[in-house]
Amino acid sequence: KQEVTQIPAALSVPEGENLVLNCSFTDSAIYNLQWFRQDPGKGLTSLLLIQSSQREQTSGRLNASLDKSSGRSTLYIAASQPGDSATYLCAVSGATNKLIFGTGTLLAVQP
Amino acid sequence: EAGVVQSPRYKIIEKKQPVAFWCNPISGHNTLYWYLQNLGQGPELLIRYENEEAVDDSQLPKDRFSAERLKGVDSTLKIQPAELGDSAVYLCASSFGEVSRTPSFGPGTRLTVT
Numbered sequence: 001k002q003e004v005t006q007i008p009a010a011l012s013v014p015e016g017e018n019l020v021l022n023c024s025f026t027d028s029a030i031y032n033l034q035w036f037r038q039d040p041g042k043g044l045t046s047l048l049l050i051q052s053s054q055r056e057q058t059s060g061r062l063n064a065s066l067d068k069s070s071g072r073s074t075l076y077i078a079a080s081q082p083g084d085s086a087t088y089l090c091a092v093s094g095a096t097n098k099l100i101f102g103t104g105t106l107l108a109v110q111p
Numbered sequence: 112e113a114g115v116v117q118s119p120r121y122k123i124i125e126k127k128q129p130v131a132f133w134c135n136p137i138s139g140h141n142t143l144y145w146y147l148q149n150l151g152q153g154p155e156l157l158i159r160y161e162n163e164e165a166v167d168d169s170q171l172p173k174d175r176f177s178a179e180r181l182k183g184v185d186s187t188l189k190i191q192p193a194e195l196g197d198s199a200v201y202l203c204a205s206s207f208g209e210v211s212r213t214p215s216f217g218p219g220t221r222l223t224v225t
Contacts (some may be wrong), residue, residue, distance in 0.1 A: 004153070034213060043115070043202060043216030068187050093219070098167065100216075101153025 002027045006102035013029055013080055014110050021075040021105045023090035030066050031097075035064050035075050036089040038104070044089065048075070080109045113137065113218035114157050117203050123223045125217060129191035132220045136184070136205030144214055146202040154202055160186065193224045 003026045013019050023033070033053050036044040046056045048064040050073070056065040063076040073090060086108050091099040112223070113158050113208050116135040136143050150225050157176070159167040162183040164180035171178065180186040190197055204214035 006135075041218065041221075043204075043218045046213045046214075049213055088171070091153070096167070098156055098159075103151065105155050 001026050002030075002092060002094060002100045004090060004100050006090060007086075008013045008083045008103050008105060009015040009103065010106040010108075012108040012110060015080060015082060017080050018076070018078050019037075019080055020042070021077070021088050021107070023102055025073075026093050027094065028071050030068065030094050030110035032093050033066055034065075034099070035062075035073075035092070036091065038087045038089060038109050042053070045106075047088075055089075077107075080107075082109045082111045085109050115203055115205055115218040117213055117220055118202075119220060120218065121221050121223075123225065124193055126146070126195055126224050127192040129189065130193050130222060131190075132188045132201050132203075134203030134217060135187045136178075136186075136203070137215055138194070140205035140207050140215070141207045142208065142214070143184065144202075144204040144206075145178060145186070146204065147201040148202055148219070150171075157188070178201050190222075193222075195224050198222055198224045 007022045014070045025067045026070045034049045035047045038044050045048045050057050050066040061078040085108050089104045118133050143160040145157040147157050148154040156172045158178050159179045163180050178188045202217040202218040202219045206212045206214040
């Protein structure tokens, strides 16, 4: 059974810092891995999707990497801003096309 | 384009009462998902529809939960009777195509059972 773990559970950083969020999964037989952002009282917004054959994806200040063999992904946020404060969730999709989510990392960027 | 619409946004009920949630997916999206998100946890899939057919309901507690998507468009999720442990956020999502694509999520319905 696929299990997805995210570390740390919560993170507080001053504005302008670069930061890394970690995601690990137990079954390397995945089709893709996605990073989502969730703001309080709102649904999830997709940030980046990495196919199993890819190593990384970039969008603006965000960079996500995938090491499928070791079951790890990282989300790198450069020059963090208060508007980046949210919960970040990673999710993997496998043979059943079902998204399996991690427990999330609650990020607070202090102005 | 309009996003996924859910109603109500908040619901407070007493235990043993019934409750229903409604979802209207993005126009043209044939795949519809219902997710359960407990506090401090990631979403967990309850049921997935391809058009009007439930293709994955393995995680749906069928003794008290039911769902329908009669015309392959909007969907209703029902709980009867509700238990204290059902307090959570119920998220609806939709996507186009049978192969899993990045779904678009609605804002969710926050249920509190007292």
